[in-house]
Amino acid sequence: xxxxxxxxxxxxxxxxxxxxxxxxxxxxxxxxxxxxxxxxxxxxxxxxxxxxxxxxxxxxxxxxxxxxxxxxxxxxxxxxxxxxxxxxxxxxxxxxxxxxxxxxxxxxxxxxxxxxxxxxxxxxxxxxxxxxxxxxxxxxxxxxxxxxxxxxxxxxxxxxxxxxxxxxxxxxxxxxxxxxxxxxxxxxxxxxxxxxxxxxxxxxxxxxxxxxxxxxxxxxxxxxxxxxxxxxxxxxxxxxxxxxxxxxxxxxxxxxxxxxxxxxxxxxxxxxxxxxxxxxxxxxxxxxxxxxxxxxxxxxxxxxxxxxxxxxxxxxxxxxxxxxxxxxxxxxxxxxxxxxxxxxxxxxxxxxxxxxx
Amino acid sequence: xxxxxxxxxxxxxxxxxxxxxxxxxxxxxxxxxxxxxxxxxxxxxxxxxxxxxxxxxxxxxxxxxxxxxxxxxxxxxxxxxxxxxxxxxxxxxxxxxxxxxxxxxxxxxxxxxxxxxxxxxxxxxxxxxxxxxxxxxxxxxxxxxxxxxxxxxxxxxxxxxxxxxxxxxxxxxxxxxxxxxxxxxxxxxxxxxxxxxxxxxxxxxxxxxxxxxxxxxxxxxxxxxxxxxxxxxxxxxxxxxxxxxxxxxxxxxxxxxxxxxxxxxxxxxxxxxxxxxxxxxxxxxxxxxxxxxxxxxxxxxxxxxxxxxxxxxxxxxxxxxxxxxxxxxxxxxxxxxxxxxxxxxxxxxxxxxxxxx
Numbered sequence: 001x002x003x004x005x006x007x008x009x010x011x012x013x014x015x016x017x018x019x020x021x022x023x024x025x026x027x028x029x030x031x032x033x034x035x036x037x038x039x040x041x042x043x044x045x046x047x048x049x050x051x052x053x054x055x056x057x058x059x060x061x062x063x064x065x066x067x068x069x070x071x072x073x074x075x076x077x078x079x080x081x082x083x084x085x086x087x088x089x090x091x092x093x094x095x096x097x098x099x100x101x102x103x104x105x106x107x108x109x110x111x112x113x114x115x116x117x118x119x120x121x122x123x124x125x126x127x128x129x130x131x132x133x134x135x136x137x138x139x140x141x142x143x144x145x146x147x148x149x150x151x152x153x154x155x156x157x158x159x160x161x162x163x164x165x166x167x168x169x170x171x172x173x174x175x176x177x178x179x180x181x182x183x184x185x186x187x188x189x190x191x192x193x194x195x196x197x198x199x200x201x202x203x204x205x206x207x208x209x210x211x212x213x214x215x216x217x218x219x220x221x222x223x224x225x226x227x228x229x230x231x232x233x234x235x236x237x238x239x240x241x242x243x244x245x246x247x248x249x250x251x252x253x254x255x256x257x258x259x260x261x262x263x264x265x266x267x268x269x270x271x272x273x274x275x276x277x278x279x280x281x282x283x284x285x286x287x288x289x290x291x292x293x294x295x296x297x298x299x300x301x302x303x304x305x306x307x308x309x310x311x312x313x314x315x316x317x318x319x320x321x322x323x324x325x326x327x328x329x330x331x332x333x334x335x336x337x338x339x340x341x342x343x344x345x346x347x348x349x350x351x352x353x354x355x356x357x
Numbered sequence: 358x359x360x361x362x363x364x365x366x367x368x369x370x371x372x373x374x375x376x377x378x379x380x381x382x383x384x385x386x387x388x389x390x391x392x393x394x395x396x397x398x399x400x401x402x403x404x405x406x407x408x409x410x411x412x413x414x415x416x417x418x419x420x421x422x423x424x425x426x427x428x429x430x431x432x433x434x435x436x437x438x439x440x441x442x443x444x445x446x447x448x449x450x451x452x453x454x455x456x457x458x459x460x461x462x463x464x465x466x467x468x469x470x471x472x473x474x475x476x477x478x479x480x481x482x483x484x485x486x487x488x489x490x491x492x493x494x495x496x497x498x499x500x501x502x503x504x505x506x507x508x509x510x511x512x513x514x515x516x517x518x519x520x521x522x523x524x525x526x527x528x529x530x531x532x533x534x535x536x537x538x539x540x541x542x543x544x545x546x547x548x549x550x551x552x553x554x555x556x557x558x559x560x561x562x563x564x565x566x567x568x569x570x571x572x573x574x575x576x577x578x579x580x581x582x583x584x585x586x587x588x589x590x591x592x593x594x595x596x597x598x599x600x601x602x603x604x605x606x607x608x609x610x611x612x613x614x615x616x617x618x619x620x621x622x623x624x625x626x627x628x629x630x631x632x633x634x635x636x637x638x639x640x641x642x643x644x645x646x647x648x649x650x651x652x653x654x655x656x657x658x659x660x661x662x663x664x665x666x667x668x669x670x671x672x673x674x675x676x677x678x679x680x681x682x683x684x685x686x687x688x689x690x691x692x693x694x695x696x697x698x699x700x701x702x703x704x705x706x707x708x709x710x711x712x713x714x
Contacts, residue, residue, distance in 0.1 A: 076643055080437055080468045083643055111437045113468050115643060138606070155663040155672040167603045169610070177606065179599035185592055202591045211666035229596055234559045235542055235588045242536035242675040245656070246524045249495070249534065253526070253652045256644045262655050286433055286440055286472060287613045295610045298619050299602070306512040309568035315512040318599040 003338040007357045012050055012334050013038050014356040015344060019053055020090075022353035023061055024068035029093040036092040040124040041334050044325035045180075047189035048124040050336070054343040056121060057090065064269035066090060066120060072097055075117075080105060082114045083255055088271040091122030091143070095276055099128040102280040103135050110285035115255035116276040120146070126180030126322075129168035132280045133176035136289065140279040141166040144251040146272035148260050149224045150184045153238040156211035158225050159261055162187055163247035168319075169283070172293035174300045178319035183244040184226040185237075195221040204231030251275040360695040364714050369407055369691050370395050371713040372701060376410055377447075379710035380418055381425035386450040393449040397481040398691050401682035402537075404546035405481040407693070411700040413478060414447065421626035423447060423477060429454055432474075437462055439471045440612055445628040448479025448500070452633055456485040459637040460492050467642035472612035473633040477503070483537030483679075486525035489637045490533035493646065497636040498523040501608040503629035505617050506581045507541045510595040513568035515582050516618055519544055520604035525676075526640070529650035531657045535676035540601040541583040542594075552578040561588030608632040 016034040025033065041049030060066050070087025072094045082101055086094035098114040105112035122128075125141045132139020145161020152159050162182035169177045186205050194201055195217040203213045204227055206220035214220050229240025252259045257275025283292040306315040336344075341357050348355040373391040382390065398406030417423050427444025429451045439458055443451035455471040462469035479485075482498045489496020502518020509516050519539035526534045543562050551558055552574040560570045561584055563577035571577050586597025609616045614632025640649040663672040693701075698714050705712040 078467055078642060080466045081638075081642055109437045109466065110435055111468055111470050113638060138611070152660060152663060152672050154665055154667070154670050155660075156666050157664045159660055159663055165600075167599075169606050177602065179603055181593075181596040181599060185587070204592050229587055229593050230542070231588070231592045235561050235592065236538075236586050238673075238675070239538040239586055242524075242538060243522075245534065245660075245675065246536055248656065249526050249653065253649055253656065254495070254638075254640055254643050256648070256652075259652065259656050259659075261659050262652075281438075281470065281611075283611055285435060285438055286611050291613070292610055295613075295616065296606065299605065299610065299616050302616070302618050303509060303512075303516055303602075306509060306516055307514045308511055309513050310511070313511050315509050316595075318595070318602065 004335040005338055005341050005357070006333045006335045008333050009038065009042065009330065011356045012041055012336075014354070015348070016050055016053070018353040018356060019344070019348055019351055020068070022348075022351035026069065029089070032096050033090060033092040036096065036123045036127050039127050042326045042329050043124075043322035044329070045124045045126075045322065047187065050344070051340055052121065052123070053347060054340055058347055060120065065272060067271075070094075080109045080112050084114065084116045086116050086119030088118055089120065091116070091119040091274065091276060094119055095122045095128055095141075095278070096131070098276065099131045099139065099141070099278045099280070102278045103132060103137060106137055106280035106282050110282045111280070113277065113279045115251070115278070117255040117257040117273060118271060119257070119274045119276055120272055121274070122276055124180060125164040125166035126168065126178050128278055129166035129180070130176065130178050133168035133170045133178065135280075136170050136284065138170075138281040138283060139168045140277070142247045142251050142277045144248055144257060144259070144275045146260055146274050149188060150226045150228055150241075150244055151207050151211060152241045153228065153233055156207075156209065160228075160241075160244040160248055161260065162226070163244040163251075165243065165247060169296060170293060171296040171300055172290070173297050175319060175323045177296065177300065177317060178322065180318075181229075183229050183240050183247060185229055185231045185240065186226065188224055188226070191217060191221045191224070204235070247277075250277040361692040362695055362698050362714070363690040363692045365690050366395065366399065366687065368713045369398055369693075371711070372705070373407055373410070375710040375713060376701070376705055376708055377425070379705075379708035383426065386446070389453050390447060390449040393453065393480045393484050396484050399683045399686045400481075400679035401686070402481045402483075402679065404544065407701070408697055409478065409480070410704060411697055415704055417477065422629060424628075427451075437466045437469050441471065441473045443473050443476030445475055446477065448473070448476040448631065448633060451476055452479045452485055452498075452635070453488070455633065456488045456496065456498070456635045456637070459635045460489060460494060463494055463637035463639050467639045468637070470634065470636045472608070472635070474612035474614040474630060475628060476614070476631045476633060477629055478631070479633055481537060482521040482523035483525065483535050485635055486523040486537070487533065487535050490525035490527045490535065493527050493641065495527075495638040495640060496525045497634070499604045499608050499634045501605055501614060501616070501632045503617055503631050506545060507583045507585055507598075507601055508564050508568060509598045510585065510590055513564075513566065517585075517598075517601040517605055518617065519583070520601040520608075522600065522604060526653060527650060528653040528657055529647070530654050532676060532680045534653065534657065534674060535679065537675075538586075540586050540597050540604060542586055542588045542597065543583065545581055545583070548574060548578045548581070561592070604634075607634040
């Protein structure tokens with residue numbers, strides 16, 4: 001394991017704001033973006049929090065791809081649906097606005113969907129779905145990705161991003177159900193971790209240029225060609241591939257954003273034009289809200305009580321590990337790798353931003 | 358391979374109607390149910406067409422579980438959402454009514470969802486999603502299942518059905534995108550086929566009473582314990598498990614249907630109370646309809662043009678194999694196994710129904 005440094009939640013929050021603020025992001029976008037990124041770090045989704053500044057946002061900013069003072073505009077606004085133009089900035093802020101809009105519409109119509117186009121990476125998909133659940137609603141969040149990394153079944157070239165699906169629903173006694181999953185077998189981050197640890201990859205995570213299974217973690221990290229969920233045709237990779245395409249249709253085709261492999265040749269600084277999809281649905285319009293919450297509690301309890309393969313590893317429900325991590329890290333702080341801390345120090349210095357970690 | 362007999366499309370249609378009619382199903386439910394079942398047989402989804410009469414509906418009818426003259430009632434009916442009570446009959450008819458209702462509402466609101474409770478097996482999930490696509494809309498269809506067969510990650514007991522997701526979207530030049538997938542790694546039908554062929558199962562399809570991989574096809578067919586899509590924890594079975602739970606929440610918890618493992622002890626003849634979920638969304642409300650169709654065509658074309666692993670097996674898009682099969686079987690007729698034809702002859706005789714095959 002790499003060396004880590006545990007820092008306070010407030011320090012991470014301050015560091016995100018210091019860097020993004022120095023790059024030109026103003027309130028309210030700044031606090032909202034930091035909140036979404038911090039949520040990922042608190043819940044153990046380390047690949048989607050403050051690390052993104054070093055892993056990706058710095059490069060996009062340097063390439064002139066990110067607009068740090070975007071104007072978020074509604075290009076369609078009807079009682080049950082809307083489309084926002086994200087103005088070419090980071091995706092977190094327009095996505096929070098989009099889910100807020102969906103929740104507001106849902107209060108009147110019981111069901112609403114909002115798409116976002118001309119956006120970028122929006123952090124952890126689960127955040128927006130969880131916003132709906134916190135409001136007592138069912139929430140869905142999906143996003144396209146500006147670069148293709150997932151290879152369709154029978155194919156030897158990548159055609160979709162990791163195209164995640166998040167779904168959240170409010171229980172009563174239990175924390176909400178929060179599913180947040182890439183439609184690829186694993187996310188890119190897992191290849192990076194395996195390469196660092198020098199571990200041979202399981203067959204089914206990654207393929208080579210000929211579409212054949214690739215188990216060398218270093219080559220897999222360089223190539224970044226993931227399988228769709230299902231891994232192989234025998235185990236159902238055509239299903240993960242189909243889900244990835246569903247996400248792409250709802251995020252890119254529906255909003256008018258760009259499907260990456262059909263992107264025309266671009267000049268440096270051209271916006272990525274990534275699309276997102278959000279949906280809010282009110283269970284209290286379908287039936288008594290308390291009955292819905294009670295029935296979901298009964299389902300969750302039933303799953304937790306399922307006979308486990310190994311008594312030391314009980315059956316979990318989506319969101320359980322993240323909720324436990326959030327409690328732990330809220331109390332104890334957030335561990336960051338020393339490498340990341342060093343990178344963030346450099347980025348802060350270059351941006352004339354305060355270093356808070 | 359077992360012996361097969363190829364029969365005309367009209368003969369299959371007539372046989373479905375003759376048996377269900379003799380069991381007490383009247384018009385318009387009779388023609389609509391036959392249309393949905395025939396669609397599955399035409400598209401090669403053999404496990405969900407006329408074979409269901411022999412494989413399942415006969416037993417349910419004999420057990421007094423199916424009401425063949427149900428009253429379909431709207432228990433909730435708002436501008437964007439509704440819930441129908443299926444009256445305890447087969448699921449096809451209330452599900453067609455539900456998707457018709459969703460499509461009608463969607464014409465006014467751009468987005469609508471309808472749930473069904475107190476229903477049963479509804480055939481191929483894709484039919485209802487495809488109804489929306491034929492109407493120029495995006496469609497979603499999902500269903501719960503009356504018996505649990507899929508084992509959650511880390512668990513040794515089944516907790517969900519195959520809980521399918523279907524999603525369809527209209528293209529321009531191309532046939533619609535129609536994804537129709539169980540959220541288990543494979544459907545029960547594949548275990549039955551493997552058992553018949555005496556083939557050892559791939560690790561990851563099925564587990565035993567201890568939750569350990571089971572590759573003996575005969576035992577797997579008896580036990581019927583499937584893994585969620587992803588097959589193993591390493592390959593992402595927690596994602597398929599999460600998707601199965603999402604389907605269950607939208608179908609059962611939202612509609613007020615029953616989540617099978619929490620079903621109270623029942624007496625013979627008690628209804629299964631299965632739930633379904635349908636959604637229709639109008640892409641023409643988000644952007645110019647023709648632009649949406651064109652962009653989806655471009656995506657489909659791009660996928661078809663993807664460099665294949667094996668030049669003899671091009672990259673497909675969900676719905677391609679079924680569309681090809683529909684063209685073939687419409688022209689040539691539908692092959693039924695001789696065993697199935699014999700079973701249907703016996704069922705027709707017992708019901709005093711005409712035998713048309």
